[in-house]
Amino acid sequence: MHIPSIEVHKAATLQEAGVLLGRYSPDVRLLAGGTDVLVDLKTARFTVGHLVALGAIKKLRGITEEREGLRIGALTTLTELDRSPLIAGGYAALRDATSQMATPQVRNAATVGGNIAGAVPCADLPPILIVMNATALLWSTKGRRTVQLENLIVGPRQTILRDDELLAAVNVPSPPARFGAAYARFGLREANAIAVAGVAAALVLNDDQTVRSARIALCAVAPVPKLAKAAARLLVGGVLDERACARAAAAAMEEAEPISDLRGSADYRCELVGTLARRALAAARQRIGG
Numbered sequence: 531m532h533i534p535s536i537e538v539h540k541a542a543t544l545q546e547a548g549v550l551l552g553r554y555s556p557d558v559r560l561l562a563g564g565t566d567v568l569v570d571l572k573t574a575r576f577t578v579g580h581l582v583a584l585g586a587i588k589k590l591r592g593i594t595e596e597r598e599g600l601r602i603g604a605l606t607t608l609t610e611l612d613r614s615p616l617i618a619g620g621y622a623a624l625r626d627a628t629s630q631m632a633t634p635q636v637r638n639a640a641t642v643g644g645n646i647a648g649a650v651p652c653a654d655l656p657p658i659l660i661v662m663n664a665t666a667l668l669w670s671t672k673g674r675r676t677v678q679l680e681n682l683i684v685g686p687r688q689t690i691l692r693d694d695e696l697l698a699a700v701n702v703p704s705p706p707a708r709f710g711a712a713y714a715r716f717g718l719r720e721a722n723a724i725a726v727a728g729v730a731a732a733l734v735l736n737d738d739q740t741v742r743s744a745r746i747a748l749c750a751v752a753p754v755p756k757l758a759k760a761a762a763r764l765l766v767g768g769v770l771d772e773r774a775c776a777r778a779a780a781a782a783m784e785e786a787e788p789i790s791d792l793r794g795s796a797d798y799r800c801e802l803v804g805t806l807a808r809r810a811l812a813a814a815r816q817r818i819g820g
């Protein structure tokens with residue numbers, strides 16, 4: 531299949547991107563790495579007359595460590611995120627996702643912003659960023675706003691982004707003391723297979739090893755990256771032993787809303803959620819140490 535005739539506009543600044551979005555909306559899409567949007571255009575998932583290419587906007591690039599945490603620009607590629615020396619310590623769990631996603635070639639082009647704003651239910655970064663309490667910085671010519679990442683995606687390929695708005699950056703707060711997070715996912719092959727299911731977990735422990743707070747998010751088993759709130763609640767106040775993990779994993783299975791498709795049945799995905807939840811919790815616990 532061929533991509534239909536489309537006008538591509540290269541924006542050099544955020545302001546230019548905003549003006550172009552306003553001018554051509556709703557017959558326009560943003561183009562970052564293009565690894566999703568070009569496939570969608572080829573397969574006619576949607577058609578538009580205009581693309582606004584973000585690649586030249588320097589303000590959207592780079593990872594910086596700030597007082598409150600990490601700022602990851604929307605145009606940061608998966609390779610850049612994976613290789614950044616800043617992805618260490620409390621942020622190490624981000625690499626659980628980037629190291630398993632796609633192929634090196636795709637990771638060199640694919641961006642963090644595209645992975646999130648594309649709102650594809652099997653995208654690997656949103657669940658781990660959500661359990662790490664990340665926020666999304668949204669920008670338009672009218673101003674900027676910050677939203678919790680779990681509130682950005684509202685359905686398959688649907689976000690709260692307005693027509694004139696783009697995702698500028700993701701902020702990941704500095705991890706508190708005794709914090710650990712991990713992401714466990716299952717794909718049908720070791721490389722270049724999107725997730726059949728994934729589970730992200732983040733824990734903060736008290737000095738006496740009991741759980742102060744827990745967050746668990748599910749990937750590819752609901753229309754959106756879903757917080758398994760009941761599962762996480764079960765952990766709070768107790769010790770994170772095998773029994774507690776098994777109870778939480780069972781609750782997470784209840785909270786999953788999987789569909790059956792060519793990658794796996796709904797029942798299979800549910801089983802995966804149980805297994806992956808136990809793995810993610812154990813890995814998050816191990817990262818805390820002590």
Ligand SMILES: Cc1cc2nc3c(=O)[nH]c(=O)nc-3n(C[C@H](O)[C@H](O)[C@H](O)COP(=O)(O)OP(=O)(O)OC[C@H]3O[C@@H](n4cnc5c(N)ncnc54)[C@H](O)[C@@H]3O)c2cc1C
Nearest residue numbers: 560562563564565566567632641643644645647653654697
């Ligand atoms: C072979 C292959 C394997 C893949 N494997 C995986 C995988 O294992 N895990 C996974 O999660 N994904 C996978 N993907 C999907 C894809 O590579 C990622 O989701 C990627 O991060 C998308 O980023 P992009 O820059 O290419 O986005 P694009 O394709 O440029 O854009 C995707 C969508 O997001 C919008 N968008 C992009 N940037 C912004 C922004 N800053 N603000 C607002 N909207 C924006 C675009 O308009 C479009 O709707 C795979 C894709 C391919 C082709």
